[in-house]
Amino acid sequence: MITLTDVHKAFGSNRVLRGVNLTIPSGESMVIIGGSGTGKSVLLKCILGLVHADTGSITLDGEDVETASRDTFLARFGMLFQGGALFDSLPVWQNVAFRLLRGSLKRPKDEARAIAIEKLRRVGLKPETADLFPAELSGGMQKRVGLARAIAAEPEIIFFDEPTTGLDPIMAGVINQLIREIVTEMGATAMTITHDMSSVRAIADRVAMLHDGVIQWTGPVTEMDATADPYVQQFIHGRAEGPIEAVR
Amino acid sequence: MSILAPVAAIGRLVLGGLATLGRLALFGVEAVSHLFRPPFYPKEFLHALMQIGWFSLPVVGMTALFTGGALALQIYAGGARFSAESVVPSIVAIGMVRELGPVLGGLMVAARVASSIAAEIGTMKVTEQIDALVTLSTHPMKYLTVPRVLAATLAVPVLVAVGDSIGIFGGYLVGVNRLGFNPATYLKNTREFLEWSDIASGLWKGAAFGFIVALMGCFYGMHSGRGAQGVGRATKSAVVAASVLILATNYILTEVFFSA
Ligand SMILES: Nc1ncnc2c1ncn2[C@@H]1O[C@H](COP(=O)(O)OP(=O)(O)OP(=O)(O)O)[C@@H](O)[C@H]1O
Ligand SMILES: [Mg+2]
Numbered sequence: 001m002i003t004l005t006d007v008h009k010a011f012g013s014n015r016v017l018r019g020v021n022l023t024i025p026s027g028e029s030m031v032i033i034g035g036s037g038t039g040k041s042v043l044l045k046c047i048l049g050l051v052h053a054d055t056g057s058i059t060l061d062g063e064d065v066e067t068a069s070r071d072t073f074l075a076r077f078g079m080l081f082q083g084g085a086l087f088d089s090l091p092v093w094q095n096v097a098f099r100l101l102r103g104s105l106k107r108p109k110d111e112a113r114a115i116a117i118e119k120l121r122r123v124g125l126k127p128e129t130a131d132l133f134p135a136e137l138s139g140g141m142q143k144r145v146g147l148a149r150a151i152a153a154e155p156e157i158i159f160f161d162e163p164t165t166g167l168d169p170i171m172a173g174v175i176n177q178l179i180r181e182i183v184t185e186m187g188a189t190a191m192t193i194t195h196d197m198s199s200v201r202a203i204a205d206r207v208a209m210l211h212d213g214v215i216q217w218t219g220p221v222t223e224m225d226a227t228a229d230p231y232v233q234q235f236i237h238g239r240a241e242g243p244i245e246a247v248r
Numbered sequence: 249m250s251i252l253a254p255v256a257a258i259g260r261l262v263l264g265g266l267a268t269l270g271r272l273a274l275f276g277v278e279a280v281s282h283l284f285r286p287p288f289y290p291k292e293f294l295h296a297l298m299q300i301g302w303f304s305l306p307v308v309g310m311t312a313l314f315t316g317g318a319l320a321l322q323i324y325a326g327g328a329r330f331s332a333e334s335v336v337p338s339i340v341a342i343g344m345v346r347e348l349g350p351v352l353g354g355l356m357v358a359a360r361v362a363s364s365i366a367a368e369i370g371t372m373k374v375t376e377q378i379d380a381l382v383t384l385s386t387h388p389m390k391y392l393t394v395p396r397v398l399a400a401t402l403a404v405p406v407l408v409a410v411g412d413s414i415g416i417f418g419g420y421l422v423g424v425n426r427l428g429f430n431p432a433t434y435l436k437n438t439r440e441f442l443e444w445s446d447i448a449s450g451l452w453k454g455a456a457f458g459f460i461v462a463l464m465g466c467f468y469g470m471h472s473g474r475g476a477q478g479v480g481r482a483t484k485s486a487v488v489a490a491s492v493l494i495l496a497t498n499y500i501l502t503e504v505f506f507s508a
Binding site: 045048049050071074075077078079081082083085086087088098099102103104149 | 287289372375376377379380381382383384385386
């Protein structure tokens with residue numbers, strides 16, 4: 001279980017997170033929604049310790065993430081970055097198998113490659129892609145390689161930052177299904193950022209909406225449509241008029 | 249307020265400079281401390297060795313060749329003023345080995361290697377690849393900095409040794425073909441006055457310069473600002489800092505070796 005208590009983060013005068021309180025239960029799929037630039041990506045990075053929160057506490061199973069042993073802590077996580085963040089000096093398969101080629105999870109090269117190709121297949125990429133370099137792939141393909149890398153070592157907790165952005169509707173459907181499978185079959189905890197409401201409905205157990213630096217609303221996905229919260233209503237229906245200003 | 253503004257600006261500049269110096273020192277200490285702690289990444293090290301050592305050979309070689317040649321001409325012209333033309337071979341050798349080989353080699357490596365390291369690591373930083381490394385349980389310091397720093401510290405002395413030889417050869421070519429020296433005499437004079445300590449001091453300098461070059465490239469890359477502009481600034485700062493530090497370190501090391 002991941003618990004965030006009163007988390008604040010500012011970049012200079014830009015106060016991005018202003019007291020985030022959120023609990024992500026183990027084995028559940030939490031989806032974070034919210035306008036562009038509200039700090040969703042920063043929130044994920046705070047949990048991973050890539051960005052340090054100014055105040056507030058973030059705990060994983062009761063242990064503070066800032067004081068936990070970094071190696072054992074990070075070994076439990078997989079992360080898909082918004083921009084893919086593939087290593088452009090390495091071919092696709094070595095990107096996917098990065099964790100399996102070094103460190104405590106190291107295994108023989110052929111085995112790592114086989115796993116990489118299997119993970120690539122799961123995100124809808126042909127085995128031929130394995131030997132290409134990231135620069136030779138389209139944006140959507142890079143995103144899927146990033147996804148394959150995030151799940152390659154079968155982590156307990158996986159963060160997906162906009163997994164379906166830039167994908168065609170069919171591929172988006174494949175990815176949504178994959179994330180759902182990872183949670184239900186492997187029992188992983190997933191935290192997904194998305195702007196795509198069909199993804200929200202396909203992936204989420206619970207939904208949290210970030211706005212103005214706080215969690216504006218959170219609840220089970222089944223209650224999302226019925227909620228009276230004007231922010232959520234404006235967001236899910238994509239209306240220009242409402243409490244959320246169009247210019248931010 | 250307005251009278252104090254320039255003073256405040258100077259103060260900010262000095263404080264900023266000191267803060268960078270402090271961060272740099274901490275970065276250097278951290279890099280060195282990781283040199284001896286596993287995990288090690290031999291593949292990255294070999295790759296860095298190729299990039300820094302092998303591919304710098306042409307640049308360093310050309311620089312040394314022309315410098316050796318020019319040095320022979322200059323010393324001949326200077327020496328002629330007090331009929332000491334015969335010192336050309338030994339002064340070329342000593343000048344190359346003690347000073348010009350390591351300094352010019354170091355500066356060329358700074359231009360070539362500090363810039364490319366800073367640009368590469370800076371781009372990785374900007375595109376979140378460094379963050380990705382961390383989430384994949386890989387320490388960026390160990391994976392990116394240590395192999396490069398180690399490779400440069402080991403490779404640059406070798407480059408300097410090669411550069412020294414090529415520089416002396418350049419002096420020999422000019423001495424024999426342009427200045428009318430007897431080939432055998434030229435070689436004999438070169439060898440006679442050159443001491444092992446001359447060569448060693450140059451190689452130590454090379455090691456220090458290699459360390460500086462890679463450290464500056466990694467430091468400015470890791471601290472790159474956001475976007476293409478950030479990477480551009482990081483690259484420029486890495487080359488400038490590496491070059492200035494090389495020249496300053498050269499003076500200090502020369503004092504040390506000279507008084508020793
Ligand atoms: N490293 C940083 N330095 C300075 N400001 C930052 C940094 N990272 C993020 N920000 C700022 O924090 C705010 C939130 O950024 P973030 O990337 O979390 O938005 P987001 O909610 O993920 O948006 P999107 O949906 O467009 O991805 C932005 O105003 C951004 O400018
Ligand atoms: Mg984002």
